[in-house]
Amino acid sequence: MIKEAPRENRAARYLVSGPPLLFLVVFFVAPTLIMILTSFRFPGEFGGLAPIAAPAEKISGEYGFTPEAYQFFFSDVLYAKIFLKSFGVALATTLICLIMAYPLALLIARSEKRFRNLMVLLVVLPFASNFLIRIYAWMIILGPESAFSHFVNAILGAFGLAPVTLLFSPFAVLVGMVYVHLPFMILPLYTNLEKHDASLLDAAQDLGATAWQRFWRVTWPLSLPGVFSGSALVFIPVLGMFAVPDILGGTGDILIGNLIKDQFLGTRDWPFGSALSIMLTLAVLSVAGLATWFARSATGQRA
Amino acid sequence: MSLLEIRNVTRRFGDYTAVDNVSISVETGEFFTLLGPSGCGKTTLLRMIAGFDLPDSGQILLDGKDMVGTPPEKRPVHTVFQTYALFPHMTVADNIAFPLKMAGKTPQDIKNRVGEALDSVRLPEFGNRFPHELSGGQKQRVAFARGLVNRPRLLLLDEPLGALDAKLREEMQIELINLQKEVGVTFVFVTHAQNEALALSHRIAVMNHGNVEQIDEPSKIYGFPRNRFVADFIGKISMMNAQVVEATPSHLKLNVGELGEVITAGREGIKAGDDGMMAIRPEQVRISHPSEEPRLKNHFVGKVHDFLYIGDVTTYIVELSNGAYIEALLPNSSPGRATFFEVGDEVGVSWRHDAGIFLND
Structure with missing residues (x-):
């Protein structure tokens, strides 16, 4: 289709794509390689890493390469459980975000053109204030003395149920995760839905489709690319998120993100932290691969 | 039903x-x-x-x-x-x-x-x-x-x-x-x-x-x-101001400003004295050499103002003696000659007594 570009054109193309390529090599490929290497080394006695070569003066401790970090990971079922739980939280967050975002995105996409930009602005407005401050705000909202907590417990009490603590619970973590990531679901969905040809819905209705059938057979399948990109934008960051469980979760609500952070800042076991990161990357890649394959088979062979 | x-x-x-x-x-x-x-x-x-x-x-x-x-x-x-x-x-x-x-x-x-x-x-x-x-x-x-x-x-x-x-x-x-x-x-x-x-x-x-x-x-x-x-929207048509002089079911006698008398097909509800338009389709207008003997009742002379060669036919725009323009179609019956008349040529235009239409709105 596209003809072979002339030479000077191609040179210009390399010139334009060069800087971002260089950036990725320096700040993504190199760190990843360093991390892979790190995961196969011994931790240093006081944090950091043990030397690769034998030290000149014989002191105690190990040196060189070892698969110890990975052996450790597979030796304890606890880590697998944390992985599974993290995936569960990521999946739940993604689904809740999707269910909440879809109607809103549809509303924005179908409202009058002059209001759309304002509504999109309102969706991204929370980004204007600091992320941690917004999470701390949820600490107050969900705190035991908050009006919200009193309200929830009053309702529970009316049904004869014992009062609950909202803060420092899996519920609080999920609320925080959904709150933080909701715009990342709304925006790709809106971008997709906004482009839908309204005449397709007229045609469907004209040919006998009820409101539900028009959604299920026309709007929903056409919005799948938006659903998939929104889900990826929510699912993957949630997997690595440690701030929300740190602040809103209880001691039992540790996710992979917290585990990795602890290896570097707490227990100072860099190789194990690196190994966990690499396992997480592999897991995300396989999920993304599966999702791509699924997306392709779901949306047909469309270009 | x-x-x-x-x-x-x-x-x-x-x-x-x-x-x-x-x-x-x-x-x-x-x-x-x-x-x-x-x-x-x-x-x-x-x-x-x-x-x-x-x-x-x-x-x-x-x-x-x-x-x-x-x-x-x-x-x-x-x-x-x-x-x-x-x-x-x-x-x-x-x-x-x-x-x-x-x-x-x-x-x-x-x-x-x-x-x-x-x-x-x-x-x-x-x-x-x-x-x-x-x-x-x-x-x-x-x-x-x-x-x-x-x-x-x-x-x-x-x-x-x-x-x-x-x-x-x-x-x-x-x-x-x-x-x-x-x-x-x-x-x-x-x-x-x-x-x-x-x-x-x-x-x-x-x-x-x-x-x-x-x-x-x-x-x-x-x-x-x-x-x-309707006349104007569907197809091409030439129109001239006209007044009904005589109305019968079969035909109308019109007075077209400064041109003279024109006979058109009869129309219900039209009576003598009505003002309106005389309308005629280009393909119903015959264009001929001025020397040719008039064969139709509605016959006038004019000058070729412009013409459009469209392949199958040529459209002539003829300026009549009263300054009005009338269009006439001439099939290009012989391939070698695309034009029969040139701009400025004197020509005769004529149409059948039942070809024109009188429109009063």
Whole structure:
């Protein structure tokens, strides 16, 4: 289709794509390689890493390469459980975000053109204030003395149920995760839905489709690319998120993100932290691969 | 009883009256066309028949039943949209199967009827293609098949040939006529292209500013336009101010300003003294050498003002002695000579006593 570009054109193309390529090599490929290497080394006695070569003066401790970090990971079922739980939280967050975002995105996409930009602005407005401050705000909202907590417990009490603590619970973590990531679901969905040809819905209705059938057979399948990109934008960051469980979760609500952070800042076991990161990357890649394959088979062979 | 009956339908958008007290009846099996310039209300009327819009006053009856409470999905009326509106995520077969699925037909029935529909639009091998893999004409045929497959009582067509190039459009016109004959479904066709309306329709309603100007067979619309708008909108026509001198059922004697007496066909309701227009179609005007003996009653001399060579014919614009212009068509009967007359040549123009029309509004 596209003809072979002339030479000077191609040179210009390399010139334009060069800087971002260089950036990725320096700040993504190199760190990843360093991390892979790190995961196969011994931790240093006081944090950091043990030397690769034998030290000149014989002191105690190990040196060189070892698969110890990975052996450790597979030796304890606890880590697998944390992985599974993290995936569960990521999946739940993604689904809740999707269910909440879809109607809103549809509303924005179908409202009058002059209001759309304002509504999109309102969706991204929370980004204007600091992320941690917004999470701390949820600490107050969900705190035991908050009006919200009193309200929830009053309702529970009316049904004869014992009062609950909202803060420092899996519920609080999920609320925080959904709150933080909701715009990342709304925006790709809106971008997709906004482009839908309204005449397709007229045609469907004209040919006998009820409101539900028009959604299920026309709007929903056409919005799948938006659903998939929104889900990826929510699912993957949630997997690595440690701030929300740190602040809103209880001691039992540790996710992979917290585990990795602890290896570097707490227990100072860099190789194990690196190994966990690499396992997480592999897991995300396989999920993304599966999702791509699924997306392709779901949306047909469309270009 | 007519299949479709539009009774005194009016539709306003704010101060603007899109459809103004329109009444039309369409018979079963008819190919009926709503013709008019953009903004004449033809598309609004179509949307009201489909059910996407409701009249402010008046009634739309289908098989004698008022459709006001029936939403589009419940009306036995399907539409072929101007942009085709094929579902891009479905194959051609799934697109055509859509109305059958909505109607709850069995899978076996759907399969058979989709196959028949594909055959009827000459696309038997295209069931597994996606719309983006089709050409404009093929998309058009899929849209026809999808609209017809569940045999609606009425098929509405909203300028369906508008997006096609001239040659393909002519092919599709012939195909559309044959398809309509074959399935026997009543068509209501909307277009602003007068030649398309003339070629396809059994009857045409010419619309302007929300009003119906004339409802008639194509030859009546073209040959006996009821007023200036219809005469001017359909085909080419030359017009001159005129006054009726003598009126009989068979003919009218007109006085055309500073030109003289012109005889035209008779028209009901016209009496001596009426003011109006004498109108004549270019192909009815004979152009001849001034030396030639006049053979027709209406014979005048003039000068060639300009001419257009169009291939099959040449259109001459002749300036008459009173300063008015009249158009005459001359078939290019011999290929070697494209022009018979040059600009500035003296010529004679004449037409039959029953060719011209008198229009008083």
